[in-house]
Amino acid sequence: MNIIGPDKLIFAVDDVTACKQFALDYGLTQQDDVNFVALDGTGIEIHSKDNASLPEALSTGSMLRKTLYGVADQETVDAIKAELSKDREVKVLDDGSIEAMDDMGFVLGFQVTIRQALDLPAETINAPGAPPQRGVNKTGVSKEFVAKPRSLSHVVYFVPDAVKAEAFFAERLGFVTTDRFKHMGPFMRPAGTNDHHTLFFLNTPPHMQGVEHFTFHMSGPTEVAQAGNALIEKGYQSFWGPGRHIFGSNWFWYFKSPFGCNIEYDADMDLHDEQWVAREAMPGADNSQVFLLHYEEKWAPGGPPPPKAQ
Amino acid sequence: MDKICIGKISDIVEGQARGFDPMHGGKDSMFMVRKGDQLFAYVDICPHYGSTSLPWKRHQYLDSAANHLVCAAHGALFEIASGTCVQGPCLGQKLSKIPFEFSSQNEIWISLTIIKEFEL
Numbered sequence: 001m002n003i004i005g006p007d008k009l010i011f012a013v014d015d016v017t018a019c020k021q022f023a024l025d026y027g028l029t030q031q032d033d034v035n036f037v038a039l040d041g042t043g044i045e046i047h048s049k050d051n052a053s054l055p056e057a058l059s060t061g062s063m064l065r066k067t068l069y070g071v072a073d074q075e076t077v078d079a080i081k082a083e084l085s086k087d088r089e090v091k092v093l094d095d096g097s098i099e100a101m102d103d104m105g106f107v108l109g110f111q112v113t114i115r116q117a118l119d120l121p122a123e124t125i126n127a128p129g130a131p132p133q134r135g136v137n138k139t140g141v142s143k144e145f146v147a148k149p150r151s152l153s154h155v156v157y158f159v160p161d162a163v164k165a166e167a168f169f170a171e172r173l174g175f176v177t178t179d180r181f182k183h184m185g186p187f188m189r190p191a192g193t194n195d196h197h198t199l200f201f202l203n204t205p206p207h208m209q210g211v212e213h214f215t216f217h218m219s220g221p222t223e224v225a226q227a228g229n230a231l232i233e234k235g236y237q238s239f240w241g242p243g244r245h246i247f248g249s250n251w252f253w254y255f256k257s258p259f260g261c262n263i264e265y266d267a268d269m270d271l272h273d274e275q276w277v278a279r280e281a282m283p284g285a286d287n288s289q290v291f292l293l294h295y296e297e298k299w300a301p302g303g304p305p306p307p308k309a310q
Numbered sequence: 311m312d313k314i315c316i317g318k319i320s321d322i323v324e325g326q327a328r329g330f331d332p333m334h335g336g337k338d339s340m341f342m343v344r345k346g347d348q349l350f351a352y353v354d355i356c357p358h359y360g361s362t363s364l365p366w367k368r369h370q371y372l373d374s375a376a377n378h379l380v381c382a383a384h385g386a387l388f389e390i391a392s393g394t395c396v397q398g399p400c401l402g403q404k405l406s407k408i409p410f411e412f413s414s415q416n417e418i419w420i421s422l423t424i425i426k427e428f429e430l
Contacts (some may be wrong), residue, residue, distance in 0.1 A: 015374040022366075061385060061397045158384075158399075208399045212384065235367045239383055256366040260385025 001080060001174035003190035004113050005198040006152050007070035008035075009214055010045045011259055012054050013063050018258040019046045025234050026263065027147030027227060028216075038216050041116045042070070042152035055099070055107040062210025063260040067106065067155060068097065070113025072192055080110050083172055103168040104159050104209065118150060123220020123267070140222070147227035149216035153266055154198045156212040162186065162203035169199070178272050179247040181283040187247055194271035196248035213254060215264030221251040224265045228253035232295055243292040247279070252289075313421040317342075319412065322349060327371035327379070329354060332420060332430050338363070339430040340408055341371050342418070343379065345390045349418075351410050352393055353428050356381040357403035379405070 013019045020036070028036035028043055037043030047054055047065075054065045071077055077098060084090045084100045091099040097111035124133035124140070134140060159165045162185035169175040169188055177186040178196050185201035202212055218224050225242050232238060239262045241253035250269040254262040281287040316330050322344045329338030341364075342351045354363045358381065365371050366382035373380050378396070379388040386398025393405035408428055410420045420430070 018366075018370075018374075061387065063385065204399070207397075207401045208384075210385070237363065237366055237368075237382075239362060256364075256382035258366055258370075258382060260382075262383055 001083075001190070002072035002076045002192045003080075003110070003173060003175070004070045004072060004115060004192035005042075005190060005195065006067055006155055006214075007042050007111060007114050008045055008066075008068040008109075009043075009064060009152070009155065009211075010047070010054065010066040010068060011063050012047045012049045012051050012057065012065050013259060014049055015258050016046060016048050022236070022257055022259070022263070025231060025236070026216075027149045038149040038151050039120070040118050040151045041114045042216075044152075044214075058105065058209055060207055060209045061260070064211040065107060066099070066109055068109035068111060069190070070115050071110055072113065074112055077110055077112060080173065102165070104157070104161070104165050106157065115151065120150070120219070123222050141226075145226050145230060147218070147223065147230060147265075149218060149227075149265070151217045153195070153215045153217045153269070154200065155214045156200045156202060158204040158208040158210050158212050159185070159201045160204065160206040160209055162201040165201045175199075176274070177278050178276060179279045179281075181247075181287070182280055184283040186278075189272065194273055196250070196270040196272055211259075211261045213262035213264050215252075215266045217269070218265050218267040220267050224251045224253050224267045227265050228255070229295070231255055238295055241292065242295075243289040245289055246287060247281070312423070313411075313419045314425070315413075315417045315419050316410075317418050319349065319416045319418060321418075325372070325376040327369060329365065329369050329371070332425060338368065340428070341365075341369075343371060343390055348391065349410075350391060350393070351408040351420075352379075353406040353408060353430070355406070356383060356386060356400065357395065357405065358384065358386060358398070358400040 023036035031037050034045045081090050081098050088100055097109050099109045102108050126132045166186045174191045175188040177188050179187045185203050187197035187200045189195055189197050237256050239254040239256045244251050248269050250266045252264055252266050254264045257263045316332050322328050322342050324344050327341050327343035329341045331338050338354050341354050356362055356364050364381045371379050384399050386395050386400055388395050393407050395401050395403050
């Protein structure tokens with residue numbers, strides 16, 4: 001199954017105005033009344049919780065109504081339809097996408113991807129011993145900054161049975177487990193991307209089922225830090241970060257949000273292929289990150305000027 | 311003085327909540343919310359992890375209808391009057407309720423003993 005990754009996350013929220021403002025302040029671009037997108041066209045839809053045209057809400061209160069995956073071509077959409085039709089209803093929607101429920105009760109959609117190819121440089125660094133990534137007289141940072149999320153990266157779900165959830169995505173949709181936290185859940189990537197993960201499952205009690213967080217890829221760690229700093233300057237509150245994960249190696253900074261879940265910035269994720277052998281580790285603080293930093297308001301050391309010459 | 315004044319009753323209006331930083335630690339450690347003619351004060355820590363605060367922005371502790379307190383990390387909902395989580399990861403657990411008193415000038419006072427006990 002040549003699934004590339006999530007194209008869209010469809011939310012039905014309590015406070016539409018607050019969520020739309022959050023999406024804009026996060027750096028997404030408003031495409032129409034409900035669509036807020038990254039540079040490659042992937043993104044989120046923000047609807048009211050009263051919108052009856054959307055898939056039904058989970059009984060847990062999660063505001064995520066649907067995860068819409070992008071796939072390589074129509075043949076892949078057809079293959080997924082054939083596979084899932086073996087044991088469940090698969091709807092074909094007016095836009096040609098298909099919709100079905102996974103084994104946890106999450107609604108999934110599949111469409112020929114809207115993800116556009118990007119041709120943009122990554123954040124560059126210079127280091128002794130390596131050829132310069134950023135040439136002479138090219139400066140690395142500027143106070144003038146606008147966050148530009150590039151691509152919808154991954155979604156993390158609370159699930160009541162991570163073993164069952166993993167089996168569905170592996171056996172029915174061709175996802176591969178790249179790493180695993182024992183007794184907690186797997187990091188998984190679909191066949192159409194080398195990203196370390198586009199989803200992660202957290203094994204939790206049934207009343208927690210829902211989305212734990214989602215995130216977009218940024219150009220590098222500096223943009224993660226600068227974007228997070230800008231969110232804090234706008235009054236938003238950090239949940240976890242900035243820091244750098246071990247599994248996936250991605251930089252992270254999570255923020256609380258009015259979407260009923262955390263929203264992250266991430267950058268510089270590991271890439272893997274079929275040669276990779278999944279690792280296992282016990283969950284916990286020490287295995288979750290190589291370091292964790294905390295925000296401080298801008299400050300600088302200094303002293304008074306020297307006395308004037310007599 | 312064995313207690314401190316954190317504000318006036320009129321600072322907390324119906325349908326809104328308000329965070330407070332009584333010891334000037336740099337971030338809100340507690341919040342107050344009104345329901346009808348009653349005021350409630352809680353420690354600004356969600357029982358889910360027991361170490362993280364609730365709002366996504368300062369003073370944003372309520373849902374849009376002001377029916378429930380909300381933790382913005384994972385959308386947990388709490389009853390305003392009891393602090394009991396009725397939906398979300400910490401279902402059935404409670405926010406820590408802080409005792410306080412009013413003065414005859416409608417000021418809100420919290421004793422230093424309580425501030426120490428709740429680590430505000």
